[in-house]
Amino acid sequence: xxxxxxxxxxITFGGLRAVDGVSFQVSLGEVFSIxxxxxxxxxxxxxxxxxxxxxxxxxxxxxxxxVTHLAPHLLVRRGMARTFQNLQIFFRxxxxxxxxxxxxxxxRTSLLADMLxxxxxxxxxxxxxxxxxxxxxxxxxxxxxxxxxxxxxxxxLKRLEIARALAVDPKVLLLDEPAAGCxxxxxxxxxxxxxxxxxxxxxxxxIEHDMKLVMKISDRVLVLAxxxxxxxxxxxxxxxxxxxxxxxxxxxxxREADRAHG
Amino acid sequence: xLKTLLSSRLAVLLLLAVVIALVPVLAPSSFYLRVAxxxxxxxxxxxxxxxLMGYAGQVSLGHAGFLGIGAYAVAIGPARLGLDPLxxxxxxxxxxxxxxxxxxKPILRLKGYYLAIATLGFGLIVALxxxxxxxxxxxxxxxxxxxxxxxxxxVSGIQTWYWITGGAxxxxxxxxxxxxxxxxxxxxxxxxxxEIAAAGVGVDVASKKLAAFVISGVYAGVAxxxxxxxxxxxxxxxxxxxxxxxxxAMVIIGGLGSVVGTVVGAAFLVVLPQALTMLHEYEQAxxxxxIMAFMILLPAGIxxxxxxxVLERVR
Amino acid sequence: MAGLVPAIHVLFGDxxxxxxxxxxxxxxxxxxxxxxxxxMAEFLQLVFSGLTVGAVYALVALGFTLVYNAxxxxxxxxxxxxxxxxxxxxxxxxxxxxxxxxxxxxVVAAVLVGLLLHRLxxxxxxxxxxxxxxxxxxxxxxFIKGVAQIVFDKQFHSLPAFSGTDPIAIGGATILPQSFWVxxxxxxxxxxxxxxxxxxxxxxxxxxxxxxxxxARLVGINVTVVLALAxxxxxxxxxxxxxxxxxxxxxxxxxxxxxxxxxxAAAMVGGMGNPIGAVVGGLLIGLMEAFGAGYxxxxxxxxxxxxxxxxxLLVMPQGxxxxxxxxxx
Numbered sequence: 001x002x003x004x005x006x007x008x009x010x011i012t013f014g015g016l017r018a019v020d021g022v023s024f025q026v027s028l029g030e031v032f033s034i035x036x037x038x039x040x041x042x043x044x045x046x047x048x049x050x051x052x053x054x055x056x057x058x059x060x061x062x063x064x065x066x067v068t069h070l071a072p073h074l075l076v077r078r079g080m081a082r083t084f085q086n087l088q089i090f091f092r093x094x095x096x097x098x099x100x101x102x103x104x105x106x107x108r109t110s111l112l113a114d115m116l117x118x119x120x121x122x123x124x125x126x127x128x129x130x131x132x133x134x135x136x137x138x139x140x141x142x143x144x145x146x147x148x149x150x151x152x153x154x155x156x157l158k159r160l161e162i163a164r165a166l167a168v169d170p171k172v173l174l175l176d177e178p179a180a181g182c183x184x185x186x187x188x189x190x191x192x193x194x195x196x197x198x199x200x201x202x203x204x205x206x207i208e209h210d211m212k213l214v215m216k217i218s219d220r221v222l223v224l225a226x227x228x229x230x231x232x233x234x235x236x237x238x239x240x241x242x243x244x245x246x247x248x249x250x251x252x253x254x255r256e257a258d259r260a261h262g
Numbered sequence: 263x264l265k266t267l268l269s270s271r272l273a274v275l276l277l278l279a280v281v282i283a284l285v286p287v288l289a290p291s292s293f294y295l296r297v298a299x300x301x302x303x304x305x306x307x308x309x310x311x312x313x314l315m316g317y318a319g320q321v322s323l324g325h326a327g328f329l330g331i332g333a334y335a336v337a338i339g340p341a342r343l344g345l346d347p348l349x350x351x352x353x354x355x356x357x358x359x360x361x362x363x364x365x366x367k368p369i370l371r372l373k374g375y376y377l378a379i380a381t382l383g384f385g386l387i388v389a390l391x392x393x394x395x396x397x398x399x400x401x402x403x404x405x406x407x408x409x410x411x412x413x414x415x416x417v418s419g420i421q422t423w424y425w426i427t428g429g430a431x432x433x434x435x436x437x438x439x440x441x442x443x444x445x446x447x448x449x450x451x452x453x454x455x456x457e458i459a460a461a462g463v464g465v466d467v468a469s470k471k472l473a474a475f476v477i478s479g480v481y482a483g484v485a486x487x488x489x490x491x492x493x494x495x496x497x498x499x500x501x502x503x504x505x506x507x508x509x510x511a512m513v514i515i516g517g518l519g520s521v522v523g524t525v526v527g528a529a530f531l532v533v534l535p536q537a538l539t540m541l542h543e544y545e546q547a548x549x550x551x552x553i554m555a556f557m558i559l560l561p562a563g564i565x566x567x568x569x570x571x572v573l574e575r576v577r
Numbered sequence: 578m579a580g581l582v583p584a585i586h587v588l589f590g591d592x593x594x595x596x597x598x599x600x601x602x603x604x605x606x607x608x609x610x611x612x613x614x615x616x617m618a619e620f621l622q623l624v625f626s627g628l629t630v631g632a633v634y635a636l637v638a639l640g641f642t643l644v645y646n647a648x649x650x651x652x653x654x655x656x657x658x659x660x661x662x663x664x665x666x667x668x669x670x671x672x673x674x675x676x677x678x679x680x681x682x683x684v685v686a687a688v689l690v691g692l693l694l695h696r697l698x699x700x701x702x703x704x705x706x707x708x709x710x711x712x713x714x715x716x717x718x719x720f721i722k723g724v725a726q727i728v729f730d731k732q733f734h735s736l737p738a739f740s741g742t743d744p745i746a747i748g749g750a751t752i753l754p755q756s757f758w759v760x761x762x763x764x765x766x767x768x769x770x771x772x773x774x775x776x777x778x779x780x781x782x783x784x785x786x787x788x789x790x791x792x793a794r795l796v797g798i799n800v801t802v803v804l805a806l807a808x809x810x811x812x813x814x815x816x817x818x819x820x821x822x823x824x825x826x827x828x829x830x831x832x833x834x835x836x837x838x839x840x841x842a843a844a845m846v847g848g849m850g851n852p853i854g855a856v857v858g859g860l861l862i863g864l865m866e867a868f869g870a871g872y873x874x875x876x877x878x879x880x881x882x883x884x885x886x887x888x889x890l891l892v893m894p895q896g897x898x899x900x901x902x903x904x905x906x
Contacts, residue, residue, distance in 0.1 A: 052458065076464035088459035090452045092519075101452040105464040107445040111473055114444035115437045121444050128445070161459075168463050321708050368891050374707045375651045375849070376890060379841055383883035386838070394876040503834060507715055514712060547723025553716030557709050558702045 003028050003079075003203045004172045009048055009058035010227075018044045020227040021058070026172065026203045031194060033206040033214045033235075036224035037247060042207045043085050045224070046174050049205075050082050051075045063171065077105060079171035083161040083178060085207070091150035095141060095160055098149055099132035102167025132167065139163040139193055155186040162193065173197060174205045179213055191217055215239060223247070271439045274522055278435055282428040286421075295424050297536055302427040303489045305528035306434045308512040309521065310481025313438055315510070316519030317447060318474035319454030320370060321378050324385025325509050328358045328479045330392055330501025332486030333407075334399060337496050340408040342398060347410035351487040358483030359476050366475035370468065385506045392498035404497030407490045423492040430488060434481060435521050441477075442521075450474055451519075482509070507553075515556045517563025526564050618749030623871040624864065625747075629756040629825065631863020632763035633659065636818035637840025638847065638855035639767065640811030646787035646850050647807035650699055650710050654718040655815055656837030657725075661687040662816030663828035664725060667734040676739075684816040690721065691812025695805050718833060725830035738824040759821045766814055767856055783807060787850075835879070839866075842886045847898055854898035862886070 004026040011019050019041045026032045034042050047053045049060055051072040060068045062078050070078075090098050107128060109121050136142045139159040144152055149160065158178055165173055175194065179187045191213050198204045198217075208214050214221065215235040223230040223238055225247040231238050238244055285298045307329055314320050335354025339345035345353070369380040392399050399405060410417040417426070441447040453460040453467050461467050490496040499505070508531050516527025534552070538545050560567055637655055644652045665683025670676060698713050705713070739758050744751035774780040786793040786803045794800050815836075819828065826832075843862045847854025869881025889897070 050462065072458075072461040073464050073466050076462065082462055084459065084462075088456040088462070090455040090459065092455055093448070093451055097448060097451075101448050101460065101465070102463045104445060104449055104452075109445050111446050111477075114446040115440055115477075117436075117440040117444070121440075124445060125443070164459075164463060315708070321711070323711070369887065372890060375711070376845065378708075378711055379838070379845065380887060380890065382838065383842075383887065387880045387883060390877065390880050504719075507712075507719070510708075511712060511716075514708070543727055544723065546726065547720055550716045550718070550720025550723050554698050554713050554720065557705070557713045557716065558698065561702075561705060561709055 001028050002026070003063055004049070004205070005061040006049060007059045007061070009045070009055050009060065011044065011048055011053055011056045017227050019048060019055075022222075022224065022227070022229050023058075024222050024229075024232065026205055028171065028203050029198055029201050030219045031198045031204045031206060031217050033208060033218040033221045034224060035208065035211070035214055035221060036230070039226075040224040041227040042224055043176055044227075046082060046176055046205075046207065050080060050174060076168050076170075079169075080174070081165035081168045081170035081172070082174035083158075083165050083176055085176040085180070087154070087157050087161065089149045089157050089161060092148065094146050094148055095152065096129065096132050096136060096145040098160055099135050099163050099167050100128045102135075102164040103128045103131055105168060132163075135163040135166055136160075138166070140189060155182045158182060158186070159190065159193070162190075162197075166197070170202060172203045172205065174207075176207045177209060178206070179208060179210050187213060271436075271443065274439060275432065275436060277522065278432060278525065282432065286424065292420050295420050297533060299420065299424045299427045299492060300489075301525075301529045301532045302424075302431040303485050303492070304509070304512065304532050305525040306427070306431050306488070307482040307485035308509050308516075308524045308528050309431075309434045309438050310478035310485075311509050311513045312519060312521065312524045313441060313450070313481070314474045314478035315513055316524075317442065317450035317454065318471055319450075320471055320474060321374075321510070322381040322475070322478070323378050323503075323506050323510060324381035324383070324388070325478065325482050326501045326503070326505035327385040327388035328362065328482035329486035329489070329505060329509075330388050330498065331358050331361060332483030333490035333496045333500045334392060334405075334486075335483070336410075336487045336490050337405050337407040338398060341405065347408060347491065348412055351484070351491070354487050355480050355483045358479045362476040362479030363472065366472050366479075370471045370475060382503070382506070385501065385503060389498050389501040389503070392501055399498065402498060404495060404499075407494050407496055409494065410491050417491070420492075423488075427488055427492065430484065431525070434484075435525070438521050446470070446473070511553050511556075515553070515560075515563060517565035517567070520563065520565045523563050523565030530564070614749055619871065621748050621750035623867040625750060625752045625756060627864035627867030628860060629753075629759050629863070630822070630866065631843075631860035632760045633818045633822045633836065633859075634839045634843045634862050635763055635856045635859025636766060636814050637836050638843035638859045639770065639852060640815045641841055641844040642850055642852050642855040643770075643783075643807045643811045643814075645844070647783060648699065648804050651707075651714065651841065652694070652699075652808070652811070653711060653714040653837055653841075654694060654721055654833070655811065655840055656833035656835065657718050657721040658687045658691065658812045658815030658833075659819035659822075659836045660725060660828060660830060660833040661690060661721070661812075662819030663736070663823035663832070664729045664734065664819075664830065665816070666820050667736055667823065667828065668729055670736070676736075680817075680820050683820065684813055687812040687816035687819075688809045691808040692805055694812075695808035699804070699808070700801065718837065722831050722833065729830055731830060733827045733829045734823070735827050736820070736823045753825065755821075755824045759818075759825070762817060762821045763856075766817060767852075770810070770814070770852070779803075779806065842883070846886055846889050851898040857897065 002025045007023050009019055009022045010017065022045060024032070034045065036042055044053065048055045051070050055068060059066055062075070062080060065078065067075055067078060090101060093101070107124055109118070109124050113121055133142060133145060136145055139162055141156060141159055141163065144156060149157065152160065162175065162178060178194070179190050182190060187210060194204055194206065195217050206214070206218065218235050220233060221235050221238045222232045223244050230247055231241045231244050282302070286295060289295050289298065307325070311322065311325055314322055332354045335357060336347055336350045339350025339353060340347050365384050369377065372380050393402050449460065449465045449470050452465060453470055457467050486500060489500065512527035512531050513524055514527070515530060516525065517523025535545055535549070538548055541548065637659060640655045640658065641651065644650055662683050665686050666679045669679035669682055674682065694717050698717055702709065702713055738753070738755040740754045742753065744753055774784055782793065782798045783803050783806060785798060786800055790800055839862055840859065843858035844855045845858070846861060847856070847858030865881060866878050870878040873881055
């Protein structure tokens with residue numbers, strides 16, 4: 001079932017068409033990857049879809065509802081969560097608190113109750129903490145729960161961001177280079193994690209430079225170049241698409257690749 | 263173990279309560295009691311700023327404006343409108359909350375330096391109004407604050423005011439600590455570190471900032487009311503730029519985001535000028551020098567730095 | 578509690594009345610004048626006083642801009658350079674030094690303070706948060722004021738006008754000769770600064786550092802020296818402004834606060850970091866204030882300017898000449 005439908009999306013920065021008429025659809029339980037050379041507009045596309053930038057044109061539909069101009073925090077309420085290319089962690093909070101913030105929307109207390117430490121607040125805190133711990137367990141970070149995030153290594157924080165995004169119980173999860181800067185072991189852990197998330201019925205939209213990872217776990221791949229759609233399809237098809245190879249390797253590289261393929 | 267003890271809510275409150283209880287025992291004269299009461303009042307005002315700056319990460323260089331509004335509420339209410347002083351105090355707090363809401367709504371969209379200058383401008387305008395509307399406020403010379411009577415009991419004497427301000431500080435500290443450990447507090451601290459990520463998990467960043475601003479305004483307002491009632495006199499200087507800066511300095515010098523640190527910072531900045539009275543001429547120079555020195559040499563603030571030291575010793 | 582007497586605004590309230598009082602003498606000359614002409618004359622009068630004060634705001638804003646571009650620091654002590662220039666000259670002249678030398682020494686003193694500020698307070702705090710930097714420079718400002726009230730005193734002082742006090746009549750309004758000094762001095766400084774930045778190697782190094790600090794370092798520019806230069810220059814500019822305007826507005830140890838506020842507001846209105854914006858912003862703030870004082874209320878002149886600034890900020894957060902920045906995530 002299609003959960004996210006992007007139609008003819010575009011934005012211009014000072015004359016540069018950073019994203020230019022991109023359309024795609026993602027279904028629940030699917031891993032949909034967006035790849036492309038640096039500067040192709042991948043992260044910009046994410047920022048458009050998650051409401052951080054206002055699109056110049058096009059529409060975004062989430063579960064059939066037009067959400068094109070909604071603010072980020074309202075999109076989250078409708079089931080959209082994301083991680084960030086350059087980490088956006090709450091560095092002064094502990095790992096478990098980071099994930100607890102992710103549960104913010106499901107917490108049922110008021111500011112007044114919070115100030116007065118109403119009994120409901122303590123109960124809510126316990127409930128949130130338990131759920132946050134479960135998520136930390138799920139991404140394999142339970143042992144770091146009480147560590148201040150600023151003291152944790154990069155690879156761990158990447159997974160912490162995923163746990164925090166999962167805390168909003170998303171229908172669509174956008175991951176911006178979750179394996180960037182991670183070593184082989186960490187990458188594999190993230191790879192398994194993503195597959196499991198998709199299996200649980202979440203639509204995963206993935207930006208990633210690690211082609212091995214992308215080809216292994218994606219159901220479909222969208223290739224962007226200069227803000228436009230270059231190709232879309234299953235990994236195998238996309239990998240052999242001459243236009244894609246040309247975009248990645250340049251014309252010369254494409255000829256070489258042709259020769260190599262015989 | 264030590265770490266949890268140092269950060270537990272109960273421990274902080276107990277510590278504060280013990281200090282508040284001990285000062286009158288140790289104070290050799292009522293002068294010291296008065297200074298201590300001033301510390302509690304300014305600590306209360308600074309606690310609001312701790313919620314705004316320390317938790318939510320939003321700077322305000324105009325918080326003395328709220329101090330002034332609260333102070334003049336208990337002066338103008340009874341003297342010009344015939345209101346009960348206690349009611350005036352409550353109305354003053356409500357007014358501070360409203361003003362904070364109306365002012366904060368547009369300006370909290372600004373960040374960093376821009377927010378700093380906008381809040382500074384707010385404080386300036388409040389001080390300007392208090393100075394210029396002489397018919398109501400008594401102008402630059404200030405005005406008398408009528409004594410408070412509660413149920414026929416005339417509230418006066420530094421003894422009484424010492425306990426009132428100390429109690430108010432304890433309540434203020436309790437509420438601030440409660441917020442810190444609550445869902446709202448987590449949202450505040452989250453947007454301090456990354457607004458984008460906070461919005462990315464559904465935190466309504468704008469409304470949370472506004473909530474923190476309103477709370478902090480009410481804190482400063484109540485502190486201002488207490489200050490005016492205790493002194494029995496008030497001038498527009500209460501809302502002045504220097505007080506705004508001192509409040510921020512208290513929060514940062516003590517340790518940004520730390521409740522104990524805020525009280526320590528307030529104590530430092532209130533007691534110091536008293537200690538420097540013999541060097542009265544040099545007071546301003548010394549104050550400026552100290553603010554600079556602390557920011558450069560101890561950017562984390564007194565209490566967090568001490569805490570780290572203690573924890574490292576134990577380890 | 579250190580008491581900053583709330584008299585700064587009184588000073589600024591005074592200052593326009595001061596100007597007006599001298600101008601009113603000139604008003605009597607224009608007797609053959611209808612109602613419409615009177616309105617026009619009044620308007621022109623406000624423009625003159627607005628441009629005069631605005632020129633000083635422009636200089637302070639220019640100082641902010643220089644430092645901000647080179648270091649991302651907003652120097653809240655910027656206004657105190659204005660005070661040092663004015664007070665220094667006053668006291669040197671009182672000690673018998675001739676005006677030109679007094680000005681020179683006062684400006685050099687301000688530059689020294691600027692360099693010391695950079696060396697002792699800004700440089701050691703490299704990498705501090707904006708809030709910490711705000712507090713450091715505010716601390717510096719308080720310190721400078723504290724020292725100034727000891728070295729100088731707590732009284733208001735004035736300087737004799739450079740070339741007479743006979744108002745010059747223009748279009749029914751009058752303007753003080755000193756206003757030409759202020760506005761002309763501002764223009765000369767702006768032009769000189771432009772020449773320096775565009776035509777000298779070290780000036781280009783400043784521009785390069787402003788554009789990209791890391792890249793500047795990579796091509797061998799000594800960034801620390803450039804930053805020191807920016808602080809020294811901004812101090813000099815502020816001090817000269819202080820000297821020029823003191824015959825009109827009087828000066829005291831604590832006038833820096835409002836000059837800093839207005840100058841900063843001017844820099845923001847113009848678009849932080851843009852020198853032309855700083856000049857235009859300064860003149861605009863000066864005009865807004867003059868019109869606020871003339872048509873609305875001279876008591877709330879400062880408030881009028883601030884409200885206007887807030888509106889500009891909220892409608893155009895990037896200022897009139899600033900570039901829109903896109904947040905990268």
